[in-house]
Amino acid sequence: MNxxxxxxxxxxxxxxxxxxxxxSEGVExxxxxxxxxxxxxxxMVAIVGASGSGKSTxxxxxSGLDRPTAGSASVDGKNLLALTRSQRVEYRRHTVGFVxxxxxxxxxxxxxxxxxxxxxxxxARRTTHNASTSELLELLEVSDCADRTPSQLxxxxxxxxxxxxxxxxxxxxxxxxxxxxxxxxxxxxxVLEAMRGVNRELGVTTxxxxxxxxxxxxxxxxxxxxxxxxxxxxxRRTEQHESGDERVxxxxxxxxxxxxxxxxxxxxxxxxxxRERVRLTLEPDHxxxxxxxxxxxxxxxxxxxxxxxxxTATEADDD
Ligand code: ADP
Ligand code: MG
Numbered sequence: 307m308n309x310x311x312x313x314x315x316x317x318x319x320x321x322x323x324x325x326x327x328x329x330s331e332g333v334e335x336x337x338x339x340x341x342x343x344x345x346x347x348x349x350m351v352a353i354v355g356a357s358g359s360g361k362s363t364x365x366x367x368x369s370g371l372d373r374p375t376a377g378s379a380s381v382d383g384k385n386l387l388a389l390t391r392s393q394r395v396e397y398r399r400h401t402v403g404f405v406x407x408x409x410x411x412x413x414x415x416x417x418x419x420x421x422x423x424x425x426x427x428x429x430a431r432r433t434t435h436n437a438s439t440s441e442l443l444e445l446l447e448v449s450d451c452a453d454r455t456p457s458q459l460x461x462x463x464x465x466x467x468x469x470x471x472x473x474x475x476x477x478x479x480x481x482x483x484x485x486x487x488x489x490x491x492x493x494x495x496x497v498l499e500a501m502r503g504v505n506r507e508l509g510v511t512t513x514x515x516x517x518x519x520x521x522x523x524x525x526x527x528x529x530x531x532x533x534x535x536x537x538x539x540x541x542r543r544t545e546q547h548e549s550g551d552e553r554v555x556x557x558x559x560x561x562x563x564x565x566x567x568x569x570x571x572x573x574x575x576x577x578x579x580x581r582e583r584v585r586l587t588l589e590p591d592h593x594x595x596x597x598x599x600x601x602x603x604x605x606x607x608x609x610x611x612x613x614x615x616x617x618t619a620t621e622a623d624d625d
Contacts, residue, residue: 316383318479318511319345319368322564324377326363326534337363338374339534342563347478350505350512352521355531361515364531365483368513370398382478399430403472403510405465407484412468413456419443419467420452426474435476437508442470445507446500462493466500473504480504480512487516498524522556529561536561537569570595 326338337360345351355361366372367379370386379386382401389397406412413422423439443449446466448459456464465485472480482501486494498514502524505512514521522528528540542556562568570580583598 316347317344318347318349319343319379319381319513321364321368321379322377324364324367324379325375326360326367326372327375337534338367338377340377340563341531341535342561343529343536345511345513347511348505348509349527350502350525351514352525352528353513353515353531354517354519354521354528357517359531360534361517361531362483363534365404365481365513365515368479369402369404369481370394400432400475401477402479402481403475403477405468405472405480405482405485407487409456409461409464409468409488412471413464415456418453418455419448419459419470422456422467422471423474426471430475432475437473437476439470439474442473443467445504446470460493461489462497465489465497469497469501469504473508473510476508478511480510482512482514484516485514486518491520494518495520495524532569535569538571 321341321343324338324341324343325336328335328337339360341360341364343364353361353364363372367374367386368381370389373387381397384393384397384401386397413419414425417425420439420443423442427435427439437445440449440452443452446469448463448466448470451459451463451467456467459467468485469480469482472482480501485501486497489497498521501512501514504510514525522540522542526542528542529536530538530540532538537560539559539561540556541559542554545553545555547553560568560570574580578597579599580595580597581599585596585598587594587596
């Protein structure tokens with residue numbers, strides 16, 4: 307499991323230029339269009355995006371159920387495109403655990419909560435574990451549900467047990483696709499907090515997909531997917547004021563990929579009528595983006611000259 311490639315500072319999840327095209331009855335759907343994502347070991351990240359933006363497609367690939375059309379994806383140092391059939395089975399049993407939106411899909415209906423956990427363990431055939439099944443139920447605060455079947459549990463309890471089941475084989479990565487999609491607002495916030503507790507206690511890298519924008523209240527990093535690409539990220543941090551007060555600050559960033567591509571927010575595009583091409587100017591500490599169409603521009607000539615010098619320099623570098 308600890309291959310030499312999986313160095314301590316290597317990312318747990320790394321997707322580069324991930325493409326997934328579904329072709330059915332002659333119609334092509336580009337569900338992922340060159341998605342880039344990096345998640346560090348032990349990090350907890352939320353993926354948000356409108357319905358149809360490619361979130362489940364991404365999770366299907368990371369869970370080893372689906373294969374990308376192009377690009378690369380690795381989890382825990384394992385290249386998901388190169389896994390053989392038996393390695394894929396092994397991967398799904400030991401490296402990743404998942405929780406689905408539909409509470410009924412996570413648990414076997416005729417088994418109690420603790421039997422569901424025991425079943426997950428027996429399938430994986432691992433003999434030693436760091437935590438017992440009752441400790442896992444305790445961590446998710448559902449010890450009192452151990453001897454109940456799913457139909458005897460509330461939606462929130464079912465999802466907590468489902469998280470415990472997903473953790474039964476002590477995976478490196480926990481993947482959850484809309485785990486709170488069928489829960490009311492308060493229960494949903496409780497389940498997200500439970501996942502945060504698990505992330506903190508066990509150090510398991512956690513990726514939660516949701517279309518609930520309030521998820522960013524529960525995680526340090528929220529990545530937005532738009533049209534099959536990662537477009538923006540919201541980072542939350544706690545600031546300490548001189549008065550001693552702590553304040554949570556959330557800041558939104560545009561994501562820039564390895565080759566320098568970024569997506570401008572639609573509202574910026576429309577308010578400045580940006581389309582097809584823009585003019586870029588490099589300033590000492592930032593870039594300016596100007597509409598590229600031939601309209602009256604307030605751009606000073608000196609800057610234009612600087613830019614052409616800049617271009618010449620870049621071209622020279624390329625040689
Ligand atoms: P999300 O989870 O963000 O709602 P999905 O990943 O499920 O989005 O879907 C992304 C796009 O891919 C959508 O346009 C969807 O209709 C399409 N899609 C998903 N699964 C399939 C499939 N098996 N066959 C064809 N198209 C699909
Ligand atoms: Mg989905």
